[in-house]
Amino acid sequence: MRLTCTVNGREETVEDVWEGESLLYVLRERMGLPGSKNACEQGECGSCTVYLDGVPVCACLVAAGQAEGRRVRTVEGLAEGDRLDPVQEAFVECGAVQCGFCTPGLVVQAHDLLARVERPSDAEIREALAGNLCRCTGYEKILDAVRLAAERKASA
């Protein structure tokens, strides 16, 4: 089937999409957007997190056809031109990235948290990121990064 949706502000159309395919597969394999990662395909790891109509979801659990006509925003769509989003900057500065596989999902999920809550408590950060697994960092630097991004956004 054919699928048309808006991805990072641009309308995209892809052909020959299999009806049982996930949005994650479409993004990575058909639209050339490999930012969202495929690590589990069962909603457990959060590394495929994208915005669907403004709501963060696991792209691996969205049927491609369900995205028809909808707005998708991936990690590739967070920066403005060359300027990284404050969340992305903070991840780099705090050393919250090691192998990087979990990073795109965490960045999108943290981005959503900071859009909703200006100064999240540690408990709120942990709760928001509870569905994003990282096998490398031990999470402490990820928490640091989210705190730093929150501070900068709030004082900007």
Add this chain to the structure above:
Amino acid sequence: MDFLRPTTWAEALAAKADQPDAVPVQGGTDVMVEINFGVRRPVALLDLTRVAELGTWTSVDGRHRIGAAVPYSVIIDRFGGELPGLAQAARTVGSPQIRNRGSVGGNLGAASPAGDSHPPLLAAGALIEAESRDGGVRMIPADGFYTGVKRNALRPDELIRAFHMAPATGPQYFSKVGTRNAMVIAVCSFAIALHPGERRVGTGLGSAAPTPRRAAEAEEFLAKELDWAAPLAPALLDRFGELCARAASPIDDVRGSAAYRRHAVAVMARRTLSWAWHDHLGRRAA
């Protein structure tokens, strides 16, 4: 595989009637896992996310009528006050991303004995509104909805339109045992709802039998023995726990043994009743 995209409820019912094998998909948090892993290759997917009314709610006869596709995140935000048991259960589901997509309607469709919405639906006496093009609307009490492991009372041509639940008239609690807070399938779970006006207590057990179920004997015991103006007698609390554990018929599996589950049900039953009773007496005093 066909991908069917009805945009109205009538179209959805027609699609299901014409193709009863089509698998409905809402949040996809059960369906897509099965497809990704090749466990399921349906002849057709019936996408319900374009049927707007499934994502909305109204009030009917003093009850909330909540569309099958309303996600857990909305249940938590909008119904924490009036449906506290269900909202508590919703908070324990998966992760934020899963709660943004997963729905009570999908939980009912999957009918897993471990599904977290079932115990609070049972305890509060929810009704499930099912409909088909040729058979019309059926209101199915939660108590009669679960018919076997991952089986429910829906006919092949039926879809879930909504569930109906009255705003709580007394304290409600949900309790779930698992290895961590997030992303946990219940080892077992328990819900309680006090109905002070009727001098009745509702219960729901999860992951403790082939289907979610009430502890009917325990409910009858409380209806007879509870003094609604007095503190809970320890012996009564113990007996309630025992009767709830007796309502369970759990299995040994990777998540826990049958003996552990029976024990945990008794503990959760006592705990949730104590919490609810504390609130109940507090409200009487206020």
